[in-house]
Amino acid sequence: xxxxxxxxxxxxxxxxxxxxxxxxxxxxxxxxxxxxxxxxxxxxxxxxxxxxxxxxxxxxxxxxxxxxxxxxxxxxxxxxxxxxxxxxxxxxxxxxxxxxxxxxxxxxxxxxxxxxxxxxxxxxxxxxxxxxxxxxxxxxxxxxxxxxxxxxxxxxxxxxxxxxxxxxxxxxxxxxxxxxxxxxxxxxxxxxxxxxxxxxxxxxxxxxxxxxxxxxxxxxxxxxxxxxxxxxxxxxxxxxxxxxxxxxxxxxxxxxxxxxxxxxxxxxxxxxxxxxxxxxxxxxxxxxxxxxxxxxxxxxxxxxxxxxxxxxxxxxxxxxxxxxxxxxxxxxxxxxxxxxxxxxxxxxxxxxxxxxxxxxxxxxxxxxxxxxxxxxxxxxxxxxxxxxxxxxxxxxxxxxxxxx
Amino acid sequence: xxxxxxxxxxxxxxxxxxxxxxxxxxxxxxxxxxxxxxxxxxxxxxxxxxxxxxxxxxxxxxxxxxxxxxxxxxxxxxxxxxxxxxxxxxxxxxxxxxxxxxxxxxxxxxxxxxxxxxxxxxxxxxxxxxxxxxxxxxxxxxxxxxxxxxxxxxxxxxxxxxxxxxxxxxxxxxxxxxxxxxxxxxxxxxxxxxxxxxxxxxxxxxxxxxxxxxxxxxxxxxxxxxxxxxxxxxxxxxxxxxxxxxxxxxxxxxxxxxxxxxxxxxxxxxxxxxxxxxxxxxxxxxxxxxxxxx
Numbered sequence: 001x002x003x004x005x006x007x008x009x010x011x012x013x014x015x016x017x018x019x020x021x022x023x024x025x026x027x028x029x030x031x032x033x034x035x036x037x038x039x040x041x042x043x044x045x046x047x048x049x050x051x052x053x054x055x056x057x058x059x060x061x062x063x064x065x066x067x068x069x070x071x072x073x074x075x076x077x078x079x080x081x082x083x084x085x086x087x088x089x090x091x092x093x094x095x096x097x098x099x100x101x102x103x104x105x106x107x108x109x110x111x112x113x114x115x116x117x118x119x120x121x122x123x124x125x126x127x128x129x130x131x132x133x134x135x136x137x138x139x140x141x142x143x144x145x146x147x148x149x150x151x152x153x154x155x156x157x158x159x160x161x162x163x164x165x166x167x168x169x170x171x172x173x174x175x176x177x178x179x180x181x182x183x184x185x186x187x188x189x190x191x192x193x194x195x196x197x198x199x200x201x202x203x204x205x206x207x208x209x210x211x212x213x214x215x216x217x218x219x220x221x222x223x224x225x226x227x228x229x230x231x232x233x234x235x236x237x238x239x240x241x242x243x244x245x246x247x248x249x250x251x252x253x254x255x256x257x258x259x260x261x262x263x264x265x266x267x268x269x270x271x272x273x274x275x276x277x278x279x280x281x282x283x284x285x286x287x288x289x290x291x292x293x294x295x296x297x298x299x300x301x302x303x304x305x306x307x308x309x310x311x312x313x314x315x316x317x318x319x320x321x322x323x324x325x326x327x328x329x330x331x332x333x334x335x336x337x338x339x340x341x342x343x344x345x346x347x348x349x350x351x352x353x354x355x356x357x358x359x360x361x362x363x364x365x366x367x368x369x370x371x372x373x374x375x376x377x378x379x380x381x382x383x384x385x386x387x388x389x390x391x392x393x394x395x396x397x398x399x400x401x402x403x404x
Numbered sequence: 405x406x407x408x409x410x411x412x413x414x415x416x417x418x419x420x421x422x423x424x425x426x427x428x429x430x431x432x433x434x435x436x437x438x439x440x441x442x443x444x445x446x447x448x449x450x451x452x453x454x455x456x457x458x459x460x461x462x463x464x465x466x467x468x469x470x471x472x473x474x475x476x477x478x479x480x481x482x483x484x485x486x487x488x489x490x491x492x493x494x495x496x497x498x499x500x501x502x503x504x505x506x507x508x509x510x511x512x513x514x515x516x517x518x519x520x521x522x523x524x525x526x527x528x529x530x531x532x533x534x535x536x537x538x539x540x541x542x543x544x545x546x547x548x549x550x551x552x553x554x555x556x557x558x559x560x561x562x563x564x565x566x567x568x569x570x571x572x573x574x575x576x577x578x579x580x581x582x583x584x585x586x587x588x589x590x591x592x593x594x595x596x597x598x599x600x601x602x603x604x605x606x607x608x609x610x611x612x613x614x615x616x617x618x619x620x621x622x623x624x625x626x627x628x629x630x631x632x633x634x635x636x637x638x639x640x641x642x643x644x645x646x647x648x649x650x651x652x653x654x655x656x657x658x659x660x661x662x663x664x665x666x667x668x669x670x671x672x673x674x675x676x677x678x679x680x681x682x683x684x685x686x687x688x689x690x691x692x693x694x695x696x697x698x
Contacts, residue, residue, distance in 0.1 A: 041519075042527070043527060043628060044527075045522075045526070045527050046526045046528040049527075176671075176672050202671050203671055204671060205672070205675040207628070207632055208674075208675065209425075209623070209629075209636075210421075210425050210622075210623075212421045213418055213421050213422075213664055213667035213668070213671075213674075216414070217414070217668065232527075232528075233527060233528065233624075233626065236529060240624060241622075244550045244622075245541065245550060246548050246550075261528055262528060264528070265526075265529055265531070266531060266624075
């Protein structure tokens with residue numbers, strides 16, 4: 001009892017007094033190093049890639065390139081969607097590169113591997129791109145922040161909306177790795193909970209070159225809804241093939257992780273009317289429009305929610321370093337858990353003990369070609385899913401860090 | 405009626421789709437086989453040139469409003485000419501060296517070509533709509549087959565057979581084969597072997613570009629489309645027997661079908677099945693199914 005009281009008092013005191021934070025460790029080797037580890041060249045590189053590096057640089061520029069008078073350095077690498085490459089790069093960065101925080105990730109297999117290395121080395125991983133809920137459940141660590149979205153939130157948004165519209169029988173087209181499985185499972189749970197039925201699933205290899213066989217199986221299932229539990233190039237090619245084989249005449253596609261960049265690539269004709277759940281869209285409000293214009297001027301493309309997430313992740317990390325005067329991982333994590341963050345990505349974003357950052361999510365519907373005012377004007381906002389409803393409730397968490 | 409618990413119509417559908425994919429394997433591996441046969445070069449840039457073919461089609465439609473049919477003719481010519489430049493400037497210095505040098509050089513070329521397109525166009529790809537005459541789908545009873553896919557099978561079988569005919573049954577083909585067997589002696593008979601070699605490389609590359617244009621309406625025109633395919637195509641060439649023309653056509657189509665069936669019975673293995681077969685074939689017949697031991 002006494003120990004608990006003391007711990008509580010100390011935590012309270014630390015929160016109240018900024019000077020105490022500052023007395024912790026100083027900035028390690030006098031540089032704050034941020035690493036963007038992402039898919040730089042593969043099927044997800046339009047969602048992250050160079051755009052994420054640019055977004056991270058924008059956040060650093062907003063700090064004037066320095067925090068507490070110390071230089072902020074940005075480094076980036078390609079994990080090639082391979083878990084072993086990602087883990088090895090992270091290890092190298094932590095051991096010899098002096099990297100303090102890694103962000104982006106964009107691939108659940110890679111993110112799960114890097115989360116382990118990060119916890120072992122006591123640094124920080126702010127994952128914006130990988131979606132598997134395992135990151136905040138079975139595989140949660142005190143050093144992982146799951147920033148932008150996860151498979152639960154995506155399933156919850158799109159799954160619920162589609163079942164409400166009468167789409168009560170589902171068949172899944174699933175990318176055969178951690179992320180796809182996670183998304184399929186979470187969506188199945190949502191569908192069943194809202195009274196729908198799951199008729200089956202087919203698992204395709206990552207970056208498959210041809211989707212026609214898989215779609216033919218989906219067609220044969222006679223399900224009303226074909227849930228696309230994949231992402232990036234795989235989603236694009238699934239949607240394209242579904243239109244070609246005439247599936248869209250009798251069945252409806254539900255893209256479970258669709259990015260605005262995918263819609264841009266496919267154009268509105270094959271995608272119109274689709275429901276998509278996103279954590280962020282460039283055209284939400286004045287602040288997002290202003291930031292996106294800055295980004296557009298550099299990249300000649302609008303940002304995806306992941307790239308915006310990277311900006312927000314770097315910003316919140318630097319805020320924490322600035323406030324605590326330290327880049328020590330435990331200090332930064334404790335501060336972030338105690339101080340909700342607001343930036344152009346979201347307002348009052350709270351970091352939970354399982355590492356989940358909770359914020360509003362948005363349900364959009366893709367516009368018809370005649371409704372769009374021009375390039376990148378693709379979404380109608382249909383519903384704002386409030387932060388406390390958007391993510392898996394803590395009561396269902398399987399994370400050992402959550403006290404019940 | 406059911407076979408191994410799967411309804412027959414579903415299997416027939418997969419057979420057809422397998423043939424479509426097999427057509428691409430066939431055209432691409434045919435080009436590789438022709439190039440290897442005469443130049444002794446393992447052309448790793450084949451996938452990148454296939455992608456370049458698709459991009460030329462997309463660019464000519466987007467920037468110059470040149471339609472699909474013209475692109476089918478133009479893209480192989482443009483990319484083929486580019487191939488001739490590669491052969492004259494780079495490859496011709498490597499014929500006397502080990503295969504590895506050609507492989508490394510063409511692999512590097514592939515990375516450069518892909519990198520350039522990725523830099524300018526990103527990986528999500530550009531949409532390319534099929535020509536008016538080939539849109540729509542035909543109901544075959546057991547499946548609806550998009551007309552465009554039927555066209556792909558038809559045209560690729562024709563192109564493959566024509567290539568086989570030219571090489572195996574005409575005078576020009578006889579020169580080519582003689583040049584492969586004994587370049588010095590062939591030259592002594594007054595045949596310009598270096599020119600023939602250059603044109604052969606150009607032709608092989610043009611075949612890749614042709615396949616690229618065929619593929620453009622099927623997938624997004626993306627810088628990655630070649631690298632997704634090329635590894636499988638190499639396995640096809642190895643299974644068929646390096647340098648064997650008929651071998652690459654038959655194995656291309658056959659493996660497309662086998663892969664298609666794998667997608668029904670055990671989809672998770674669909675991207676490895678070709679390599680399992682390759683390993684098995686190499687164990688039993690190291691020269692490939694249609695290759696001759698040297």
